[in-house]
Ligand code: APR
Ligand code: ZN
């Protein structure tokens with residue numbers, strides 16, 4: 410048992426508080442990781458507002474990286490003390506139908522974590538000093554000095570990849586790049602639309618550029634974010650506050666629309682823009698998470714007469730054990746400019762301010778350092 414500083418969410422609508430909590434030792438197949446960097450992802454904000462719910466109170470943070478300080482009993486040996494690791498918010502049991510059929514993002518352990526607020530075995534290593542119950546978020550809870558996670562929720566980070574890059578790679582980057590790699594088909598030489606140029610959307614734009622899509626069209630409501638989108642490979646940018654996004658996309662694609670559109674915000678209005686901007690036979694890939702009660706009305710005849718599809722993609726529909734090492738290798742080869750995705754760096758004690766800045770439109774991915 411060790412005491413760690415951590416950002417605790419007690420109730421939706423209240424700011425997170427940074428306080429000392431207790432962290433139990435790793436059990437079978439688990440590891441203790443000292444956090445070096447954690448990303449300020451929009452998903453945590455959904456839990457802060459109550460748009461998404463999880464067992465409370467909990468320790469926030471799900472996009473993190475650090476150094477392994479201890480390995481629990483009966484671990485596989487894949488992760489060793491001293492390894493630098495990026496943390497995954499979807500573990501992988503390896504034996505359920507989703508895992509075996511090559512779709513580990515839908516591993517049953519994800520549901521166990523969500524329902525119990527625990528690690529994959531359904532129990533928590535976190536508690537308050539008085540022994541009362543404290544939950545994990547998405548099996549990670551990395552807005553903390555240290556975490557205990559399942560070893561299957563960690564990927565070794567190669568030398569040369571800094572902790573903040575490792576952290577954002579394990580959520581925003583793999584979600585955006587993964588949607589292009591694992592969902593979009595035949596991207597090369599064809600138009601690709603990305604709506605939303607936050608951490609996830611910019612990563613999708615990077616993935617689109619890397620894959621040879623053309624033109625890469627980015628839509629946002631913030632000119633600064635659109636400028637960044639251009640740096641990452643967007644060739645057409647549209648500010649949807651100033652212009653009709655779908656009409657502009659049609660104009661940029663000879664009136665046809667795009668075969669693939671990625672929505673990286675999670676709003677009905679922008680999903681509709683994506684659908685309207687999609688060519689006949691095209692597909693909208695919904696990547697942005699909305700609040701739990703978000704609904705998206707789809708005009709039926711766009712599906713039938715124009716044979717469009719809307720599909721969802723969680724966590725880049727990836728197999729992180731394969732895709733994350735590829736992302737690291739491309740970063741080290743200079744082909745994924747992830748450094749430019751980084752925004753302001755703040756101490757963990759400033760977590761509430763970091764989220765105020767996110768909501769106010771901070772450019773680049775914020776990083777919290779314990
Ligand atoms: N039209 C266009 N762009 C918009 C709109 C809108 N109506 N509203 C917001 N945006 C832009 C913002 O300007 C910002 O650039 O969407 C982007 C959202 O970025 P972030 O807040 O950084 O969110 P991010 O972490 O990238 O996550 C996006 O994916 O995983 C989910 O929960 C996450 O719902 C979130 C989404
Ligand atoms: Zn995230």
Ligand code: ZN
Nearest residue numbers: 502505508516
């Ligand atoms: Zn599984």
